[in-house]
Amino acid sequence: MRISKFFISTQKEAPSEAELISHRLMLRAGYIKKLASGLYTWMPLGLRVLRKVETVVREEMNKGGGIEVLMPAIQPAELWQETGRWEVFGPQMLKIRDRHDNEFCFGPTHEEVITDIARREINSYRQLPVNFYQIQTKFRDEVRPRFGVMRAREFVMKDAYSFHADFDSLKQTYEVMYDTYTRIFTRMGLQFRAVAADTGAIGGSNSHEFHVLADSGEDGLAYCPTSDYAANVELAEAIPSSMVRAPTGETMQKIITPGQKSIEEICTFLNVSPQQVLKTIAVLDAENNFILILLRGDHMLNEIKAAKIIGEFRFASDDEIHRYMGCRTGYIGPVNAAVRILADRSAATMSNFVCGANDDGFHYISVNAGRDFNLEESNVHDLRNVVAGDPSPDGKGILELCRGIEVGHIFQLRTNYSEALNATFLDEQGKSQFFEMGCYGIGISRIVAAAIEQNYDEKGITLPAAIAPFQVGILPIGMNKSETVKTATEQLYKNLDAADIEVLLDDRNERPGVMFADLDLIGVPHRVVIGDRGLAQDVPMVEYKGRWDLEAQFIPLKDILSFLRSKTTHITSLP
Amino acid sequence: MRISKFFISTQKEAPSEAELISHRLMLRAGYIKKLASGLYTWMPLGLRVLRKVETVVREEMNKGGGIEVLMPAIQPAELWQETGRWEVFGPQMLKIRDRHDNEFCFGPTHEEVITDIARREINSYRQLPVNFYQIQTKFRDEVRPRFGVMRAREFVMKDAYSFHADFDSLKQTYEVMYDTYTRIFTRMGLQFRAVAADTGAIGGSNSHEFHVLADSGEDGLAYCPTSDYAANVELAEAIPSSMVRAPTGETMQKIITPGQKSIEEICTFLNVSPQQVLKTIAVLDAENNFILILLRGDHMLNEIKAAKIIGEFRFASDDEIHRYMGCRTGYIGPVNAAVRILADRSAATMSNFVCGANDDGFHYISVNAGRDFNLEESNVHDLRNVVAGDPSPDGKGILELCRGIEVGHIFQLRTNYSEALNATFLDEQGKSQFFEMGCYGIGISRIVAAAIEQNYDEKGITLPAAIAPFQVGILPIGMNKSETVKTATEQLYKNLDAADIEVLLDDRNERPGVMFADLDLIGVPHRVVIGDRGLAQDVPMVEYKGRWDLEAQFIPLKDILSFLRSKTTHITSLP
Known part of the structure; x- marks a missing residue:
């Protein structure tokens, strides 16, 4: 073309x-x-x-x-x-x-x-x-x-x-x-x-x-x-961690944590890792039952998994949290909570952790399920998104x-x-x-x-050859001034066409800069530049560069057709 | 397939x-x-x-x-x-x-x-x-x-x-x-x-x-x-007839034609041809001006041509005709009509013709434009559909x-x-x-x-090969009973497929009658029937019939592929 x-x-x-x-x-x-x-x-x-x-x-x-x-x-x-x-x-x-x-x-x-x-x-x-x-x-x-x-x-x-x-x-x-x-x-x-x-x-x-x-x-x-x-x-x-739950430590303690509401804030304030902090999320099911969902501080709720356990649900508003728990959103936790509690498997293996005290400006430390609040085995489920490093569910490695x-x-x-x-x-x-x-x-x-999205660089599109719009682009330099360039260009164009290799010939008579930029932008896998300098050599040469190559190379004009033929197998052709 | x-x-x-x-x-x-x-x-x-x-x-x-x-x-x-x-x-x-x-x-x-x-x-x-x-x-x-x-x-x-x-x-x-x-x-x-x-x-x-x-x-x-x-x-x-208008004959005469309203009726009644009768059509233009259009009795008004002369128009109702002409629809004519009159070129060459007398139950005979009513040259136009036998507008023959x-x-x-x-x-x-x-x-x-619409017969579709759904249909007779038939069928199917000839193999194990009828109905240009009788001959034979052939012919099994190849050039193939 x-x-x-x-x-x-x-x-x-x-x-x-x-x-x-x-x-x-x-x-x-x-x-x-x-x-x-x-x-x-x-x-x-x-x-x-x-x-x-x-x-x-x-x-x-x-x-x-x-x-x-x-x-x-x-x-x-x-x-x-x-x-x-x-x-x-x-x-x-x-x-x-x-x-x-x-x-x-x-x-x-x-x-x-x-x-x-x-x-x-x-x-x-x-x-x-x-x-x-x-x-x-x-x-x-x-x-x-x-x-x-x-x-x-x-x-x-x-x-x-x-x-x-x-x-x-x-x-x-x-x-x-x-x-x-x-x-x-x-x-x-x-x-x-x-x-x-x-x-x-x-x-x-x-x-x-x-x-x-x-x-x-x-x-x-x-x-x-x-x-x-x-x-x-x-x-x-997210399969249950094989890690055994650490033994219960010292007695639960209520501490003052003014203004420390997010997991991040509480970690900095207490100098602990998110793995040691319990994340408590309040939701209401379709019958407006108030439910607390417990996750490890570094984990995210998986709403699809949660919906499989409790059916359709929505997140509780600040007002609803205050009504049911008597405190603001950042301070809720499972201790002394007279509501339904569900825990993610990883949360259930935590011990001696930090959680909200259901009292504005206070958290508990050294909390343990079983000892400090009730958690039935039947309320423990897979409720979180997997994270990199989790064991693969097929037991054959680690997830990425x-x-x-x-x-x-x-x-x-x-x-x-x-x-x-x-x-x-x-x-x-x-x-x-x-x-x-x-x-x-x-x-x-x-x-x-x-x-x-998968195939581009700073110059433009780099589609795989199988779906690129054309296979080969020919850029002649000064075609309208040099009879040699014109002849070599037309011959190669004709040969590629006859060989059923989809070729795009830039015959617009544009500046080389425009031609190079356009060809790189639109994503043509193979580029041949034909100019007087290469053709004037003892063995006349043209310049070839693959769209993914870092450097161009010179190929004798007489070999370029077979060279390109070897580069363009297995393509999808259009009528 | x-x-x-x-x-x-x-x-x-x-x-x-x-x-x-x-x-x-x-x-x-x-x-x-x-x-x-x-x-x-x-x-x-x-x-x-x-x-x-x-x-x-x-x-x-x-x-x-x-x-x-x-x-x-x-x-x-x-x-x-x-x-x-x-x-x-x-x-x-x-x-x-x-x-x-x-x-x-x-x-x-x-x-x-x-x-x-x-x-x-x-x-x-x-x-x-x-x-x-x-x-x-x-x-x-x-x-x-x-x-x-x-x-x-x-x-x-x-x-x-x-x-x-x-x-x-x-x-x-x-x-x-x-x-x-x-x-x-x-x-x-x-x-x-x-x-x-x-x-x-x-x-x-x-x-x-x-x-x-x-x-x-x-x-x-x-x-x-x-x-x-x-x-x-x-x-x-419809170009003007080269025929010179016949000389004006005897004086116009009013005759009684009770109940004779259509051209056909008046021709039978007076024993004349439609070419001797004037067809008068009443229309109203966009400003509700009443207009009579004159055609030769065997000609049809071309509404597109008429609209080019008078603009948008509609046909007059019986009531409107009565109001303007004082008679019923079948008896109108141009004589003594105080309305605009347009005539088709062929109508304008008529002489001594029959037309309605604007009086219920009466027609005129021996009517002539110019003598019996006024017809300006500027009111003569091409207003009719051409008919077979008209001269071609390019002057090079006769229209069909x-x-x-x-x-x-x-x-x-x-x-x-x-x-x-x-x-x-x-x-x-x-x-x-x-x-x-x-x-x-x-x-x-x-x-x-x-x-x-252009390619069918009593058995079904007979599409040209270029757009037929398949090129060759193979109908094996008793494929599930005869190993010989099965082998020959599978081999030919494979060979046609390899030769890129689109083949439809009827492997449904249906009765021959059903297979023949279906293949003829769906429109496959070439049919090969493979059966024990043909294969048992000294030189094993199959039966070939083109969809347009009257008779089937026997072709040696060994030649059928090259025979079909010669029959199926220039086709359009699908992926």
Whole structure:
């Protein structure tokens, strides 16, 4: 492609509202243009990357036995009312009335539509299993769309839905999809991790998220470098410390701690470590029962884990704390507290610790559960986020933490949707059964942003070759002045094109500085500079530099084609 | 592809509401499934055809210099308000309010969005010309969606928009797009015709429609078989007959014609041909002026041509006719009519004709303009539809008529949108100029239906190979009983797959009748039947039949691969 026949519009600066590096770089490189809040046009460069991601996903889904379909974006309300999600889905769903005042939505997902197709088209176990997928534009009306295409309102998604005669078959396809996703992200050249995920409201079954690893990721992940354990921090189990609880020491003592309310303040004031201080958190459950949750001072409450024990809950207000405990927020503790008490496993192994005295300006020291307050074994649970250094739940090492961007999610839905929509088939015995179902999503457009979060430097985008917009950039120096440069440039361009190597020729007649900066910004893996100086040597030379190389090197002009061919294997090509 | 790993769901009968043959066949072959009125899911088979159409369009657009982008489906109201089309577009536009109560639409077309991009991104004549295109889902809220994907509400379209520094450049790209469209439909193997089209409200400039020819087509087309003239009947000029008006005969006479109101009735009653009878049509213009339009009895009023002369108009009611003419509808005529009279060119060459006498139950015979009523030359216009046998407007032959389905439309927009949106660039002199613009649409999903309207027989779909869902179908007879059949089948399947020939193997273990009927219905160009009888011959044979062949033929098993290879060149392959 010649830039003169293409459309490149790079910018020096990104708008200040773009917080994320991928958002800034995609705007600056002209990958995308904003139309309105959460709505972006994919410009020619960006679309090439999007299409490559799409191509990799499609090819691997086909290999994994997926069968492509295309469902309407606009869906009738009736189906959503059948599953009860019309109301439940909330304002993220873009609801629409047509000219006849019938209700529709712009599909945020397609469980209802595909299950409706299955209940009408699949009658017999002989048609099972089947795994339908589509690559399609979806819409979720985010309250505050941001981060560019990372969290846009309109986005491209691959969603797949599998139907099975029994749970074993579902588990098999789930495994195949797990492997397919692994192949997809590996082939794209991304660093990623599959982690066990929370199954949320649907409950019970297996679910994995696929995360592209990046410091800017919204999700915290825990993994064990010496085993294959990995989980979202929301879900990772903090297993009981093997450490034996230290023996009880001297008698509990009430001390004056004026103005020392936070863990940090009390540690400094008493010169103790947070591990020696009890963190007490007050919450109210759905029936407004007041509950104290005890954690070690250096640990954080995991709200998902807590909700699994006490159901839906909220944090107590200052007023409620005062009403139930008779003191201000910073001074509460379990001693003499006539309320329900839950303790995290690590808190339960503490001895001789510091905690609030339920008296403004006072703490207790040398406190021990059992002796100084009652703590039943049945009230001790895993209630905290894991931290780096915790033992891995599989017993095979020590956990580390990292951050990730969720780009895929696979899910064993079981019979949730087939029951809601009364979707059945006849089994081998002629008996009507609900379909077992799985669903498998990939955020196609989000992957582009996530890949850039992981692959950039101070000059711009450094996407892996598999999804880069072009493979080779040719920068001719003084092409319009030197016939030699022009001839060598045109010849190499023609040869690369004939060899099916995607090449971008900068024939704009711009200053070299502009050409170099643009090519580095937009993220082309291989750069060839053709100039009179190199061509004038005894053996005519051109300059080559890989986007990740520190130094350029000179390659004889006669060898450059085979050199580039060896550098550009295993790429994804577009028509 | 093995059917056991694919998803085929054919039906014996189509729902009775499906009127069009393509709609019936697409439902019966399981190409599409209806979700709601005007909303269809593309099932695996149909999607393969859709993707092939898309692939041909994309490849040819790229060859024609188009640059692909992807704009959001959801568009903010503000842009449409700038061009004034927010109100004008009417109820076909699906309007939407988001959670913040901002107004949007599901884009029915993208002139506003692309012109907004151009005004922000293109500053200089040096960036011109440029031709952006996208392949995208669109929505038009038809009052009465019907004919399946032929006139669906949600549909896939390729829309392109070109920007130019001057009209000459626009005309050049318009030519390129004309040629590109010709290549696209030729490559798909469709019979089509490019016709000059009405430019409608935008007026003035050049426009061509591309029609797939089919008897069921909604549009009437006129073309000259001995030249390249072709036009939509709405637009085709009925040129003045070279026939000299016959001399005026005997004196006009009023005769009694009780109950003879239609042209047909009066012809039978008087034993004359429709060419000897004047058809008088009463209309009212926007200011409610009553006008009589005169046509030859065998001609039809062309409302678009009439509107160009008199502006917006409506047909007079029976009451209005009685009020102005003093008689009932079937008896009006130009003699002694004190109203404005317009005549079609052919009507103006009539002499000694029959017409209504403006008196219930009476007609005049031997009427002549000039002698019996006044007809100014300035009131004679081209006001009728052309008919077969009319001279071609290019003077190179005689017109014929046919019917077509519009699948493409190219248009010189000129500066209509750039002026409305104040979209300018700096020309070579540094002067601000409005972009000249063109737009070029293709109905991707509609092409699938149109192609089937043109390619079917009593057994089912007979799509051209370029867009057929698969190239070769293998039907093994008794595969599960005969090891010989199984071995030959698997070997051929493997060989075809390795040769990149898209093959569908019916491994469902169905009765031969079912397999034959399904394969014919879904439209696979080449069929190979493998059975024990053929394989048992001295030279083992298989049966081959092309979808369009009348008879099957036997081919030696050892030659079938090379035979099929020679039959399946120039196809469009999918990943």
